[in-house]
Amino acid sequence: MEKELxxxxxxxxxxxxxxxxxxxxxxxxxxxxxxxxxxxxSGRLDPLFVLKTLTGGADGVLVSGCHxxxxxxxxxxxxxRRRLEVLKRFLPxxxxxxxxxxxxxxxxxxxxxxxxxxxxxTAQVHALGPIQRIGKQAQARACSFxxxxxxxxxxx
Amino acid sequence: xxIGVFVCHCGSNIAGTVDVAKVAEAAKAMPDVAFASDxxxxxxxxxxxxxxxxxxxxxxxxxxxxxxxxxxxxxTFMRTVARAGLNPYMFEMANIREHxxxxxxxxxxxxxxxxxxxxxxxxxxxxxxxxxxxxxxxxKRVLVIGGGxxxxxxxxxxxxxxxDVVLVEKTSSIGGKMAKLDKTFPTVDCxxxxxxxxxxxxxxxxxxxxxxSSEVEDVFGYVGNFQVEVRKKAPYVDxxxxxxCGACMEKCPAKKSPDPFNELxxxxxxxxxxxxxxxxxxxxxxxxxxxxxxxGKCGVCAKICPTKAIRxxxxxxxxxxxxxxxxxxxxxxxxxxxxxxxYGAGRYPDVVTSLQxxxxxxxxxxxxGHIKRPSDGREPKNVxxxxxVGSRDPSVGRPYCTGFCCMxxxxxxxxxxxxxxxxxxxxxxxxxxxxxxxxxEFTRRAVEEYGTQYVRGRVSMVYPMGDKLVVRxxxxxxxxxxxVLADLVVLxxxxxxxxxxxxxxxxxxxxxxxxxFFMEGHPKLKPVETxxxxxxxxxxxxxxxxxxxxxxxxxxxxxxxxxxxxxxxLQSDPQVAKVDLKRCVGCMKCAxxxxxxxxxxxxxxxxMKVEVIETVxxxxxxxxxxxxxxxxxxxxxTDNQILAEVNALLxxxxxxxx
Ligand SMILES: Cc1cc2nc3c(=O)[nH]c(=O)nc-3n(C[C@H](O)[C@H](O)[C@H](O)COP(=O)(O)OP(=O)(O)OC[C@H]3O[C@@H](n4cnc5c(N)ncnc54)[C@H](O)[C@@H]3O)c2cc1C
Ligand code: SF4
Ligand code: SF4
Numbered sequence: 001m002e003k004e005l006x007x008x009x010x011x012x013x014x015x016x017x018x019x020x021x022x023x024x025x026x027x028x029x030x031x032x033x034x035x036x037x038x039x040x041x042s043g044r045l046d047p048l049f050v051l052k053t054l055t056g057g058a059d060g061v062l063v064s065g066c067h068x069x070x071x072x073x074x075x076x077x078x079x080x081r082r083r084l085e086v087l088k089r090f091l092p093x094x095x096x097x098x099x100x101x102x103x104x105x106x107x108x109x110x111x112x113x114x115x116x117x118x119x120x121x122t123a124q125v126h127a128l129g130p131i132q133r134i135g136k137q138a139q140a141r142a143c144s145f146x147x148x149x150x151x152x153x154x155x156x
Numbered sequence: 157x158x159i160g161v162f163v164c165h166c167g168s169n170i171a172g173t174v175d176v177a178k179v180a181e182a183a184k185a186m187p188d189v190a191f192a193s194d195x196x197x198x199x200x201x202x203x204x205x206x207x208x209x210x211x212x213x214x215x216x217x218x219x220x221x222x223x224x225x226x227x228x229x230x231x232t233f234m235r236t237v238a239r240a241g242l243n244p245y246m247f248e249m250a251n252i253r254e255h256x257x258x259x260x261x262x263x264x265x266x267x268x269x270x271x272x273x274x275x276x277x278x279x280x281x282x283x284x285x286x287x288x289x290x291x292x293x294x295x296k297r298v299l300v301i302g303g304g305x306x307x308x309x310x311x312x313x314x315x316x317x318x319x320d321v322v323l324v325e326k327t328s329s330i331g332g333k334m335a336k337l338d339k340t341f342p343t344v345d346c347x348x349x350x351x352x353x354x355x356x357x358x359x360x361x362x363x364x365x366x367x368x369s370s371e372v373e374d375v376f377g378y379v380g381n382f383q384v385e386v387r388k389k390a391p392y393v394d395x396x397x398x399x400x401c402g403a404c405m406e407k408c409p410a411k412k413s414p415d416p417f418n419e420l421x422x423x424x425x426x427x428x429x430x431x432x433x434x435x436x437x438x439x440x441x442x443x444x445x446x447x448x449x450x451x452g453k454c455g456v457c458a459k460i461c462p463t464k465a466i467r468x469x470x471x472x473x474x475x476x477x478x479x480x481x482x483x484x485x486x487x488x489x490x491x492x493x494x495x496x497x498x499y500g501a502g503r504y505p506d507v508v509t510s511l512q513x514x515x516x517x518x519x520x521x522x523x524x525g526h527i528k529r530p531s532d533g534r535e536p537k538n539v540x541x542x543x544x545v546g547s548r549d550p551s552v553g554r555p556y557c558t559g560f561c562c563m564x565x566x567x568x569x570x571x572x573x574x575x576x577x578x579x580x581x582x583x584x585x586x587x588x589x590x591x592x593x594x595x596x597e598f599t600r601r602a603v604e605e606y607g608t609q610y611v612r613g614r615v616s617m618v619y620p621m622g623d624k625l626v627v628r629x630x631x632x633x634x635x636x637x638x639x640v641l642a643d644l645v646v647l648x649x650x651x652x653x654x655x656x657x658x659x660x661x662x663x664x665x666x667x668x669x670x671x672x673f674f675m676e677g678h679p680k681l682k683p684v685e686t687x688x689x690x691x692x693x694x695x696x697x698x699x700x701x702x703x704x705x706x707x708x709x710x711x712x713x714x715x716x717x718x719x720x721x722x723x724x725x726l727q728s729d730p731q732v733a734k735v736d737l738k739r740c741v742g743c744m745k746c747a748x749x750x751x752x753x754x755x756x757x758x759x760x761x762x763x764m765k766v767e768v769i770e771t772v773x774x775x776x777x778x779x780x781x782x783x784x785x786x787x788x789x790x791x792x793x794t795d796n797q798i799l800a801e802v803n804a805l806l807x808x809x810x811x812x813x814x
Binding site for chain 1: 225226227228251253254255256258259260261262265266268269272273276658661662665667668669670675687688731749751752774775776777778780781782790793795798799801802803805806810
C-alpha cells in the first residue's frame with residue numbers, strides 16, 4: 001500500500017458527517033488517509049482552521065457541508081462557501097498548492113457520493129505528494145496575514 | 157484531568173478490521189488518559205455498567221468511547237456518563253465503525269486511523285467544560301401541513317389527545333389523493349366512504365383550525381415555540397358567507413375550465429367546489445379561467461349567489477400561527493410521465509395516467525363512473541396497463557420502487573372487469589410486489605377470478621393504428637416479442653415528493669432527498685422524526701407508501717407530538733454560543749450573521765456588547781467563525797476544542813515523520 005498522507009476533513013454534523021456515516025453503513029470502501037473532525041455546521045468553520053491545519057503539516061484538507069439551500073441552519077453553508085472560496089484563492093499567496101484544499105457538498109443520503117469525493121480528493125493529494133513543512137515562524141506569519149481582515153470582509 | 161477510554165468491538169463489526177486491544181493500549185499512553193480498556197458491546201447493559209464502574213472507581217473526569225457514530229449513540233453514552241455522576245458534556249466519541257472499520261479492509265491502516273481518532277477525541281475532551289441546559293415553556297399547539305389522509309389522521313389524533321391543531325392545506329379541500337380514488341385495494345371498498353367521515357370529523361372538531369387554499373410562507377423559532385406565517389390565498393369568495401349550495405357552479409358560463417381534482421379529465425366551471433364531499437365545502441374562483449377576471453364582463457355568480465358571498469377584489473391574507481410542533485404531511489405527486497415519449501403520453505388521448513383512470517372509474521368523476529375513451533367516448537374492450545412508468549428506472553432518474561403501483565394496477569384491472577364484463581385487461585410488469593396483508597392474495601384474484609393477463613416485460617413503444625393503439629413489448633418469460641391491440645392504455649406512473657416540497661423543507665430546516673421526499677431522522681429507528689427538533693413526518697412526504705402505512709405514520713407522528721407535549725417545560729441544548737464580554741468590542745458582526753436573530757445588544761458599564769438568547773440559539777457556530785475577536789464561542793465546539801483535535805493529529809504526523 002502507498003504510504004498514507006495526512007488529510008483532515010471538517011464535516012458538518014447534519015449532512016456530510018451523516019453522508020460519511022451512510023457510506024460506512026453501506027460498506028463503501030475508501031482510502032484510509034482521511035481523519036474527520038465533526039462540526040455543527042460548515043458555517044462554523046473558520047478558514048483559519050484550514051490554514052493552521054495546512055501550515056501545521058497536514059497534506060490536504062477537505063471541507064464538506066450540506067448542499068446549498070439544504071442547510072440545517074438555513075444559511076450556514078452560504079457563509080462557508082464565500083469564506084472558503086476566498087481561502088482557496090488565497091492559498092497560493094502563501095505558497096500552498098490550492099489542490100490541497102477542496103470543499104464539497106454531500107447530503108446525508110449520499111453515501112456513494114461521499115465515497116467518490118474521498119477517493120478523488122485522496123488521489124489528488126497523493127498526486128501532489130507530501131506537503132513541504134514550513135517553520136513555526138512562517139506558520140505564524142501566514143496565519144496573521146490571513147487574520148488581517150481578509151476573511152472579516154466576506155461575512156456580509 | 158483523568159480521562160477514561162473505552163474501545164468497543166461491536167462484536168466483529170469493529171474488531172474484525174481494527175485491532176481494538178492495540179487501540180486501547182495506545183490510548184493508555186495518551187496525555188491525561190488514566191484508564192483504557194476494550195469492551196465487547198459498549199452500548200449494551202454490561203458495557204455501560206463497565207463505563208460507570210470505571211468512572212466511579214478510578215475517579216475519572218471524562219470519558220471517550222470509541223465505537224460507532226455519535227449520531228447514533230452519542231445521547232446514549234451521555235446518559236451513561238451522567239449516571240456515573242459526571243456532566244454529560246464531559247464525553248467525546250471516536251467514530252471507529254462507520255468511519256474506519258466499515259470502509260477499510262487493511263487492519264493495520266485501520267488500527268492506526270482508529271488510534272488517531274481516539275487521540276483527537278481525548279484532546280478535545282481535555283478542553284471540554286461541563287454544560288447545563290436551560291428550561292423553557294412549550295406552546296402546546298401543533299401545525300399539520302398537508303391534508304391528505306396522513307395529515308388528517310395526524311390532526312385528528314392530536315386533537316383527540318387534547319391539543320389544538322392548525323391544519324394547512326394547499327388546495328381548496330382536504331382529502332389529498334385518497335379523495336380522488338374510486339375504490340381501495342385490497343378490500344375494494346369505496347375510498348370516499350371511509351375517508352369522507354374522517355374529513356367531516358376534521359371540519360367539526362372544536363380543536364382543529366383548518367386553513368384550506370393556504371400555504372406556509374415562513375417558519376421562525378424552534379421546538380416548543382415556532383411562529384408560522386400562513387398565506388391564505390384569496391378564493392374570491394367570502395367563505396364565512398358561502399354555504400356551499402353550488403348555485404354559482406350551475407350558472408357559471410365558463411364551463412370549460414381545467415379541473416385539477418379530476419386530473420384534467422373533463423372540465424369544470426371557473427367558480428367551483430372541487431367535489432361533492434369537499435371539506436371545507438366552499439366555492440372558489442379560478443381567476444385564470446373566470447370571464448370576469450379576464451374581460452371584466454360577466455359577474456353572473458355574484459348575481460346568483462343567495463348569500464352575496466362573491467368578492468372579486470379579495471386579497472390574499474396572512475395569518476401568524478404560534479405552535480410548538482410541526483407535522484409535515486405533504487404527500488406526493490406523480491412524476492412527469494411525458495418524458496416517456498415512446499408511450500405517447502400527452503400525444504395520444506387514449507393513453508392516460510393511473511390517477512386519471514381512477515377518476516374515470518369513480519361514480520362522482522367526470523364520466524359518471526363509465527369508462528370512456530377520451531378520444532371518442534367509446535367504451536374500451538382491451539385495456540393495457542403499463543407498470544413501472546417512472547419507477548425502478550434509473551434512466552429517468554427514478555431508480556426506486558414506488559411500492560403501490562403493482563397493487564393499484566391489479567385493483568384497476570379488477571374494477572375494469574366489474575365495469576365492462578366483456579373486457580380484457582393486460583398488465584405489463586417487471587415484478588409483482590405485494591407484501592402487505594392480503595395483498596398477494598389480491599393480485600392472484602386479479603388473474604384467477606378476473607382473467608387479467610400479466611405479461612412480464614417492459615413495453616418498448618405505443619403507437620396508434622387506426623382508432624386503436626398498438627402496445628409493443630417483450631414477454632421475457634416466454635422469450636418472445638408481443639403486440640397487444642389496445643383501446644385504452646393506462647400508465648402506472650410512479651410517485652415523487654410533492655411539488656414545492658424542497659422549498660418547504662428549507663423553511664422547516666429539514667433535509668430532503670433528490671426525489672423531493674423529506675428525510676427521516678434515522679432510516680430505521682427514527683422513521684417519523686426529522687433532524688430538526690419538533691418537526692415530524694407523516695405519509696408519502698417521507699417516501700411512497702400505501703394508505704394503511706400513511707395512516708399508521710400519521711398516528712405515529714401524533715404520538716410523538718403528544719409525547720413531546722407531555723412536558724410543560726423543555727430543556728434547551730446547552731451547546732449554544734457564549735460571549736466573552738472582555739473580548740467583545742460590540743461590532744455586531746455576529747448579530748448580523750446569526751440566521752436566528754439569537755444575538756442581541758447588551759449595555760454594560762456604558763459600553764455596547766452583545767448577549768446570546770440561549771433558547772433561540774440553535775448552535776450553528778456561524779457567529780463564532782465570524783467574530784474576529786474570538787469573543788463569541790460556540791460551547792462544545794470552541795476554537796480551542798477544534799484546534800486541539802487538529803493539533804493532536806498533526807503531532808502524530810510529526811512523530812511519524814521523525
Ligand atoms: C392511481 C393511484 C391509486 C392508488 N390506490 C390506492 C389504494 O387503492 N390503496 C392504497 O392503500 N393506496 C393507494 N394509492 C396510494 C395513496 O394515494 C397514498 O398512500 C395516499 O394518498 C398517501 O396519503 P398522504 O396524505 O401521504 O399524501 P397525499 O394524498 O398526496 O396528500 C398530501 C396533501 O398535502 C397537500 N400538500 C402538498 N404540498 C403542500 C404544501 N406545501 N402545503 C400544504 N399542503 C400541501 C396536498 O394538496 C394533499 O392534499 C394509490 C395511488 C395512486 C397514484
Ligand atoms: S462579532 Fe464578536 S466582537 Fe463583534 S459584537 Fe459579536 S461577539 Fe462582540
Ligand atoms: S451559534 Fe451563533 S450564529 Fe448560530 S444560532 Fe447561536 S448565536 Fe446564532
